[in-house]
Amino acid sequence: MPETLIHPPKTMLEVWESLPEGTLCELINNKLIMSPAPLIIHQQVLNQINIEISIFLKKNPIGKIFISPLDVYFSDKDVFQPDIMFIGNSNLDIIGKKGLLGAPNMVIEILSPSNSLLDYEEKKSVYERFGVAEYFIVDPNTKSVDSFYLKDNKYESQKRFVGKIDSKILGTKILF
Secondary structure, three states, X not given: OOHHHHOOOOOHHHHHHOOOOOOOEEEEOOEEEEOOOOOHHHHHHHHHHXXXXXXXXXXXXXXXXXXXXXXXXXXXXXXXXXXXXXXXXXXXXXEOOXXXXXXXXXXXXXXXXXXXXHHHHHHHHHHHHOOOOEXXXXXXXXXXXXXXEEEOXXXXXXXXXXXXXXXOOOOEEEEO
């Protein structure tokens, strides 16, 4: 008899944890949010940004970069799979066996047709509340980048760039 029938899940986190590995699903504000696979343009932009940051980090080993799918556990009601995550060397202890157990220093989300509202509202609110120092939202079609930097526990929006992520944490601009 399957484990879920013997011991049915009691919380949304337990339901989420019972999903098959690789399921494109996040737990956002205690709701299961499933997504289709990203579009090609999304993956191309993700790859471009990841390569540029990886090259930078090879020359400047100040932390580690990860790409989705990788679970980030913010709370028992919020488990996300951000597109790109940077963890500084002083924060590497959040790297666990199942994913990241706490807030990365930087998150980059690349918009998909179905997720822009989540990225701009619900996820942004959680990233802010849990202390993600830099948050970038990239539109893959226009390459416009909305930048948010944590100041006094609140996000401040910065100038919109095109094809450029201006990271204070990395101390560089990532061109893509």
